[in-house]
Amino acid sequence: MTTDPSRPRFRRPLLMLSAGLLLAWAAHAGWFERQNSAGATHVTLATWNLEWLMSPGTQAELQARCTRQQPASDERALPCTPGRTPPPTRHEQDFQALSRTAQALRDHWAPDVVALQEVDGPEAARLVFTSGWRLDCFSRRAHPQKTGFAIREGLPYQCNPELVALDVDGTSRAGTDITLYPGTSHAIRLLNVHLKSGCFDGKLDRSFAPCQRLRQQVPVVEAWIDHRVKEGVAFAVLGDFNRHLDRDARFDAGEDEAAPLNVFAAWSDDQPKGAILHRATTDQAYVPCDAQDRHSRYIDDILISDRLRQRFGNARFGRQAYAPADAGRQLSDHCPLVWSLQR
Known part of the structure; x- marks a missing residue:
């Protein structure tokens, strides 16, 4: 691949903008937020899939015209496939419980950034992240399952173009891309x-449709990783991989980069030199989100580049489980996963 679709699309046009427009865009990108020297000494990353998070009004509107199959990325609709669990219906007490979890995450871990999945944009995210956060850099698909970020207020950042190539079939989710501390020596790129x-397991060369789609997505992420390595940028890939990477990491990816057999080894292959990733969940026992957690292995994870790992000598892994008092609430089938990196 000779071009990188995730490069900031404003690089050249910025020179043509008027001073007023330039200032407005830079403010949106977070460049004029208060500088925080702590970014040079530590960074805390988190990821959280919020399971179809949308406002009650939006859900009622979309449910009225739901489709029997999963809607395409350009469709503003919800699925109502017979025999499959529909998107959860939440009430005010459920949103309050999710918001308490976000506050506990902030109190206990003070993350700089939370990568969000299955959130219908910043307005929906504000139902959970009520204060102290910038909610930005969301994917632009019409489908209510979007990715985006909650960024600690005061932290300088820049939204980069989304990785639309991850939508390999018109129904898959694009990746979203952000730079922390842009233009500084401790900049970090996040996908x-x-x-x-x-x-979730096994080789990708099976005829099973989900494995075929995942196999198409792996080279897209690999191209993004390889470009960052060549640029000499510290980076992380984080989110919901829908893959047991602890098992996957034990197997080779095969010789064909365009059709890999496994996920993690395709990305962490030291090609180009320095393309080595470190997993937050390595050797970590599974921490359930609550008593009803149906998972037994992590599918959420945080992968950091070797350059970023060398910058920080200490790492602390954690999970923000739901409070026992919120048992029975309609929360999410995922809970926040955190990796705190320090010098």
Whole structure:
């Protein structure tokens, strides 16, 4: 691949903007937020899939015209496939419980950024992240399952073009891309992904449709990783991989980069030199989100580049489980996963 679709699309046009428009765009990008020298000494990253998070009004509107199959990325609709669990219906007490979890995450971990999946844009995210956050850099698909970011207020950042190539079939989710501390020596590039579900284990060369789609997505992420390595940028890929990477990492990806057999080894292959990733969940026991958690292995993860790992010598892994008092609420089938990196 000779071009990188995730490069900032404003690089040349910025020179042509009027001073007023330039200032407005830069403010939106977070460049004029208060500088925080702590970014040079530590960074805390988190990821959280909020399971079809949308406002009650939006859900009522979309449910009225739901489709029997999963809507395409350009469709503003919800699925109502017979025999499959519909998107959850939430009430005010449910949103309050999710908001309490976000506040506990902030109190206990103070994350700089939370990568969000299955959120219907910043307005929906504000139902959970009520204060102290910038909610930005969301994908632009019409489908209510979007990726985006909650960024700690005061932290300088820049939204980069979304990785639309991850939508390999018109129904998959694009990746979203952000730079923390842009233009500084401790800049960090983050790619937020929510990959195809259904192919949690085993080789990707099976005829099973989810594995075929995931196999198409892996080279897209690999191209993004390789470009960052060549640029010499510290980076992380985080989100919902819908894959048991602890098992996957034990197997080779095969010789064909365009058709890999596994996920993690395709990305962490030291080609180009330095393309080595470190997983937050390596050797970590599974921490359930609550008593009803149906998972037994992580599918959410945070992968950091070797350059970023060398910058920070200490790492602390954690999970923000739901409070026992919120048992029975309609929360999410995922909870926040956190990796705090320090010098």
